[in-house]
Amino acid sequence: MVIEKICCLGAGYVGGPTCSVIALKCPNIKVTVCDKSVERINQWNSDKLPIYEPGLDDVVRQCRGKNLFFSTDIAQGIQEADLIFISVNTPTKTFGNGKGRAADLKYVESAARMIADLATSNKIVVEKSTVPVKAAEIIMKILRANTKPGVNYQILSNPEFLAEGTAIVDLIEAERVLIGGEDTPDGQKAIQELCWVYEHWIPAKNILTTNTWSSELSKLAANAFLAQRISSINSLSAVCEATGADVSEVARAVGRDSRIGPKFLEASIGFGGSCFQKDILNLIYLCECLNLPEVAAYWQQVLNLNDYQKIRFTRKVIESLFNTVTDKNIAVLGFSFKKNTGDTRESPAIYVSQTLLDEGAKLNIYDPKVEPDQIMYELTNPYVTSEPEIVKKNVEIHDTAYSAVTGAHAIVLCTEWDEFKTLDFQKIYEVMMKPAYIFDGRKILNHERLQNIGFHVQTIGKRLNRMPSNRAQGSQTMP
Numbered sequence: 001m002v003i004e005k006i007c008c009l010g011a012g013y014v015g016g017p018t019c020s021v022i023a024l025k026c027p028n029i030k031v032t033v034c035d036k037s038v039e040r041i042n043q044w045n046s047d048k049l050p051i052y053e054p055g056l057d058d059v060v061r062q063c064r065g066k067n068l069f070f071s072t073d074i075a076q077g078i079q080e081a082d083l084i085f086i087s088v089n090t091p092t093k094t095f096g097n098g099k100g101r102a103a104d105l106k107y108v109e110s111a112a113r114m115i116a117d118l119a120t121s122n123k124i125v126v127e128k129s130t131v132p133v134k135a136a137e138i139i140m141k142i143l144r145a146n147t148k149p150g151v152n153y154q155i156l157s158n159p160e161f162l163a164e165g166t167a168i169v170d171l172i173e174a175e176r177v178l179i180g181g182e183d184t185p186d187g188q189k190a191i192q193e194l195c196w197v198y199e200h201w202i203p204a205k206n207i208l209t210t211n212t213w214s215s216e217l218s219k220l221a222a223n224a225f226l227a228q229r230i231s232s233i234n235s236l237s238a239v240c241e242a243t244g245a246d247v248s249e250v251a252r253a254v255g256r257d258s259r260i261g262p263k264f265l266e267a268s269i270g271f272g273g274s275c276f277q278k279d280i281l282n283l284i285y286l287c288e289c290l291n292l293p294e295v296a297a298y299w300q301q302v303l304n305l306n307d308y309q310k311i312r313f314t315r316k317v318i319e320s321l322f323n324t325v326t327d328k329n330i331a332v333l334g335f336s337f338k339k340n341t342g343d344t345r346e347s348p349a350i351y352v353s354q355t356l357l358d359e360g361a362k363l364n365i366y367d368p369k370v371e372p373d374q375i376m377y378e379l380t381n382p383y384v385t386s387e388p389e390i391v392k393k394n395v396e397i398h399d400t401a402y403s404a405v406t407g408a409h410a411i412v413l414c415t416e417w418d419e420f421k422t423l424d425f426q427k428i429y430e431v432m433m434k435p436a437y438i439f440d441g442r443k444i445l446n447h448e449r450l451q452n453i454g455f456h457v458q459t460i461g462k463r464l465n466r467m468p469s470n471r472a473q474g475s476q477t478m479p
């Protein structure tokens with residue numbers, strides 16, 4: 001089979017960018033991205049795409065209406081496709097068996113059932129969503145139990161490794177594409193067909209093929225390793241603050257060892273994003289089900305440390321402000337889980353903001369890309385707060401950093417947006433309450449300069465024990 005038409009179920013952060021790049025690089029393939037959400041599809045067909053991702057607008061503009069289509073007509077998408085990506089969400093279960101740990105596969109299952117109901121010709125079904133090991137077996141069972149005469153399915157695992165904020169570059173210059181399939185002639189043929197799609201722009205040496213289960217597990221393993229590095233450096237940030245070592249210097253020295261490498265050693269207020277926690281929980285649950293409690297406990301510690309880091313940072317803010325933030329104005333700069341995305345899922349800013357609100361603070365929040373409604377949605381989410389009215393009363397969303405900091409007792413920087421580095425902090429100091437505090441949760445500001453202006457500065461993994469030079473106002477020692 002030569003792949004002429006691709007359908008993707010799920011027009012989210014993965015389905016949208018991935019299929020846009022496939023359309024760009026494979027002009028002879030018709031790519032249709034389907035979603036059950038009419039609103040999302042309308043946004044994909046509009047000038048304001050549903051997700052902010054550098055470079056994405058350009059790619060969509062080049063291909064949309066030519067060989068790239070966004071549609072709610074799932075039936076047509078499935079029926080005409082030779083190859084179908086399942087790119088739906090796989091959140092952590094919030095109730096029932098495996099609550100809080102297992103991946104909820106209801107969307108994957110519903111996608112498989114749709115394919116089984118609607119397909120009238122042979123399909124290669126590709127699991128792109130991140131799933132527990134052996135999920136392909138579930139898809140296969142559903143498809144094969146409902147197969148219409150003359151229709152054959154091959155199931156492949158092709159996990160996605162893009163990171164938000166750099167998705168387009170990650171897709172165009174992928175270090176590796178991973179494809180897992182059955183070790184049968186038909187399975188190997190299906191693998192080769194998907195390889196052919198990627199080979200339009202990815203060098204063959206970067207395309208790895210494995211068995212299905214290795215591919216599924218490698219995705220969970222990759223995210224677990226990445227998160228583990230962050231928890232490792234964050235654990236050392238606490239040691240640095242207690243001793244006078246500087247975590248950036250430690251990271252630089254450790255990362256210079258080519259066996260360790262320099263990436264993903266940036267200490268922070270903790271990792272966020274929709275996947276690290278979810279995928280590690282998924283791995284932990286898998287280990288528990290496989291009766292491997294020691295392995296489960298090992299990975300659980302990566303998550304525990306991440307919670308500890310968020311708690312530690314927030315506690316530091318409160319303790320520094322004389323152990324009370326009640327009725328104090330606090331400017332929260334950045335709400336997305338990292339720069340260059342408007343995504344707030346599991347953003348550490350949520351925990352920080354919620355805790356400060358619980359302590360009675362008034363928050364003035366600014367983020368360059370997160371919509372105000374999204375911030376309010378996160379803070380009034382019943383899983384996070386029991387008092388949405390208080391949140392609404394005590395949170396103001398601003399459209400510039402300068403307006404958010406006016407009259408503030410403290411600035412809490414939660415996301416490393418580049419624009420925060422070039423703010424006029426002299427001007428900001430003038431409009432803040434004194435003593436003026438800055439808590440740099442991302443280590444991106446020039447701390448010496450801030451101290452020279454007169455700020456009390458605290459950051460992650462470095463003790464700033466110098467008094468503000470020109471207007472000394474209190475101690476800078478870590479609590």
Ligand SMILES: NC(=O)C1=CN([C@@H]2O[C@H](COP(=O)(O)OP(=O)(O)OC[C@H]3O[C@@H](n4cnc5c(N)ncnc54)[C@H](O)[C@@H]3O)[C@@H](O)[C@H]2O)C=CC1
Pocket residue numbers: 009010011012013014015034035036037040074087088089090107108110111114128129130131160161162163164274275
């Ligand atoms: N967000 C990321 O950066 C990455 C995510 N992943 C994985 O990719 C998967 C998707 O993640 P996101 O794109 O972030 O999720 P998302 O929530 O942004 O998008 C999922 C979309 O699937 C749609 N959907 C659900 N069931 C459907 C069905 N039966 N038919 C059609 N559409 C359906 C939803 O309406 C939603 O728009 C997850 O498994 C995630 O773990 C993997 C790598 C990176």
Ligand SMILES: O=C(O)[C@H]1O[C@H](OP(=O)(O)OP(=O)(O)OC[C@H]2O[C@@H](n3ccc(=O)[nH]c3=O)[C@H](O)[C@@H]2O)[C@H](O)[C@@H](O)[C@@H]1O
Pocket residue numbers: 130160161162163164165223226230263264265266267268269270271272273274275276337338339
């Ligand atoms: O499966 C997924 O969803 C994706 O998860 C991550 O991508 P993403 O969550 O988009 O972003 P990252 O750059 O990994 O950042 C995750 C979090 O870790 C934090 N981080 C990252 C790097 C670092 O050194 N320190 C650090 O605190 C970031 O600020 C952010 O909160 C992985 O990097 C992707 O390879 C993977 O495909």
